[in-house]
Amino acid sequence: MLQSQKIARRQSEIRQNLAELAANDAPTEEQRSQMDALDGEYQANESRYRASLIAEDDERRDADRDLETREAGEWDKLIAQYEMRQAALHLDEGRQFDGATAEVVQELRQAGGYRGVPVPFAAFETRAGETTSATVPDPVATMPMIDRLFPQSVAGAMGAQMVNVTAGGIEYPVSTSQVTAGWASTEGGDVAGPTEFSTVDRPLAPDHTLGIQMRLTRKAMKQSAGIEAAIRRDMQGAMQVEIDKAVFQGSGSNGQPAGVVAQAADYGIDSTAVDAAASYGAFRKAVTEFMLANAATGPGSVRALIRPEIWDAMDDVIFDAGSGVTEYDRLAAKLGSVTQSHNALAAPSGSTPASKALLTTNAGGQSPIFVATWGAVDLIRDPYSDAQSGGLRLTGLVTMDVSISRAEQLRVLSGLQ
Template sequence: MLDSVKIQRRQSEIRQSLSELAGKADPSADELRSMESLDTEYRSNETRYRAALIAEDTERREAGAELETRSDRQFAELVAGFELRQVALHLDEGRNLDGRTAEVVQELRSAGGYRGVPIPLMALEQRAGETVAAGVPDPIQTRPIIDRLFPGSVAAQMGAQMIQIGSGAVEWPVTTSAVTAGWAATETGNVAGPTEYTTTDKALKPEHNLGIHMRITRKALKQSGDALEQAIRRDMSGTMAAELDKAIFLGTGTGGQPLGVIPGAATYGITSTPAGVAASWAALRAAVVRFMTANAASGPSAVRALVRPELWGFLDGVEAFAGSGVTEWSRITSQLGSVVQTTNALAAPASDATSVLLTTNAGGVAPIFVGLWGAVDLIRDPFSDAQSGGLRLTALTTADVTVARGSQLQLVTGLGLTAGGE
């Protein structure tokens, strides 16, 4: 029972006793002393009651904050013990799921429909340093589900925000109006007239499905559980990371692919500037200046660059100033916030010319949004490898890409990789 409730009950008893004593016309000396002690106790209890209320209010706030985050934390703990090995054996042999794996699968099925066995996205994370107690893995480190799914991916390094979506589409209203300010020319003159405030919606829609096809041989199934577990994790997470990176930046928008940032530059309103000169810091500096004049970046340190390794190979051998030892690559890395190299998210150089994508987070808004719907749906093909005793799995996930504000990205094309220019 709460202390405040106990004190309230005691106060009621004191008031009842005092009312009985106060009704007597000629109280005895003992009754007078009893009235004084009860009155003293009543005043003391009032102070204790206020203190109890303050303490209990703090406890309630702490308990409420814990309850608000308890469900997410408990689910993360369940996912930490999720075993892909159980899913593979369930699809191959019909083995029943148990422990945390069964609980996670039941929870995901209650939230959405899946033809196969649903797998939480965090289960694809590569784990290291696991210890096994009573047959249940207990990872040392547990990460959030979305923003740490592929911590080494190019999209994450370029500031893309990955968003978990349960169902339906998600839209962001972006201001498109140009509200103007003006001074009144005379004492009775009007200021600038009203400008209509307009927005446009940037949507993520579940229209693009990514599939990962896996073939697991009978030998792999008979290997130790940890070996199979880690192999499946590495294959699925590596394949998904590479394919998502490629789609985010180079998706054609056809053949089931989402429209990537670079092919969709015109659609997303991204400024694309053909350099037509040899690659250098000066060729990229103009794009950084455009960021700053558009109030999208406070300085070059707020800008990220996505480049090909061929650009590094060329610029690292070009001195910015003769005899100084300072290369053009050194100038770029010292000025920009970060430079990310990729062979997957940018097309290979054509005619000794390459492109560079620049991004910035303006006002805390990510330059690229990547929507992921639900969990990974793992489906078994029981027929293709039946004769060899193998197992074929297909992992399906739904994703989409959009850019909220095109002014947060700049594309510079035609950067020559030879001393003569493009």
């Protein structure tokens, strides 16, 4: 029994005894002493009761945090034991799931409907013990589940927040009001009048579905060694390329989400036309505009996304001949990070080849980009297309969407030659 409950029960007994003693119109000296003792004990118990409630509240919070951590740890352990081979055999032969894989599949099916076999995003990571190249990182098991899917994704490097949605759509209300402060001009005078507080909703809806198809030969399905890692690597690679491309270059039509660079005007993102050779000065000017808009506190809080060709051009321009410092060295030293990608940004075009760059910042800890995925990967079988050879086709379906938070946290530079 909790200490507070024991004290509360004793307080009830004291009140009952005091009521019996108080009913006596002519109490004896012994009864008066007894009432004084009970009254003193009651007052002392009140302080003990409050202290017990505070202590027990802290214990409850610690227990809740421990429970949440324990549940997340147990789920991570189950995910780590998820076998892609069982998913393939279930689709091919109808074999029943067992072990940790069966528990994960059951949990995911209860959370949402799937036509095929649900595969958690975290199951695509490269796991400890698998043969990997020395240059391939081994993701840490304690990383967030959604980020763990694309540990090297450009979207993650640019500060995008990965959101997993169970069902339905979500929206983020973002303040757009320009509240101003004003001084009272005279003693007793009024200060600045009320300013309307307004917001804009950034919706994320399950309107865009990405599909990945794989062919498994009969021989591959009969071989246990390496098939799980191969399936994960194939699906992870295809998904990473397409999702990164959609986040930044999505056309907003033909089933694609609206990319933050390609559809910058629709999002209200400012675009600066450089129309000159890429230089540190061009990026410095854009970072200054970030700071003037209260979106960044300094260049160290700004991330840049550029094409490899821009790096090649800037790294070839020596700023200080004596030290060998290049224009790119100055950029990398000042900004928080510089990410290069030939997939997230369109290739240079024009008579004088020029490309775009993107600058982002996490203002007030808020991510500039939202990338939402719905549920897990829905793995569906097609046993007929390759029936003659005994093969199997698998289709992985992923539902996702892209949106931004504040347009002031992003800026596009165009015409970088």
